[in-house]
Amino acid sequence: MEPVPHANTNLRRAPVQQRSAERLARILDACAELLDETGYEQLSTRAVAVRAEVPIGSVYRFFSNKRAMADALARRNLDSYAERITVRLAPIPVTDWRNAIDAVLDEYLAMKRSVPGFALVDFGAPAPDEDPADDANDRVASRLTDLLCGHLGRASDEDLLRTVLVCVEATDALLKLAFRTDPSGDRAIVAETRLLIQAYLARVLD
DSSP: OOOOOSSOTTOSSOOOSHHHHHHHHHHHHHHHHHHHHHOSTTOOHHHHHHHHTSOHHHHHHHOSSHHHHHHHHHHHHHHHHHHHHHHHHTTSOTTOHHHHHHHHHHHHHHHHHHSTTTTTOSSSOSSOOSOGGGOHHHHHHHHHHHHHHHHHTOOOOHHHHHHHHHHHHHHHHHHHHHTTSOTTOOHHHHHHHHHHHHHHHHHHHO
């Protein structure tokens, strides 16, 4: 069972007791499984409640609708991604930013191939975001910039954040292409994506 997302503003009520936190995690697990089975359009709060084996009221205690539930799953995915990257970065020398970037990409690919629901909801719900100022790729870029700066021992600045955001947007588009016809990701396109983001980041990290 995955950890409950922290500071999730989409929750109607934050879990306080362990039992409540476990119930929330079961709801998000069920949401992820059903996304793979039925897709986002067919996803319903009632189906999630049945799969999670909780009363429908428990779902509505946390979420106003399926959009809020999917967004909470996306934020949990981002928390998990950050944790996995932190582990991967630990043994990499602080001077070796290229291997650090490889680790960032490799962990995303690993989640894309193995984490339930991730193909449809990685770090943002598939429906249009109601708050354009809270864009999923902006959240990802901000988190990655903090992680990389912490590992490489450098200060963050607007130029680096903007560069990482461009890489996130480009990678998002290219990996959608890579996974469009190949469920494991077209290896040639993934390789080209790796070359592109490393060449672009070299401007600010070399």
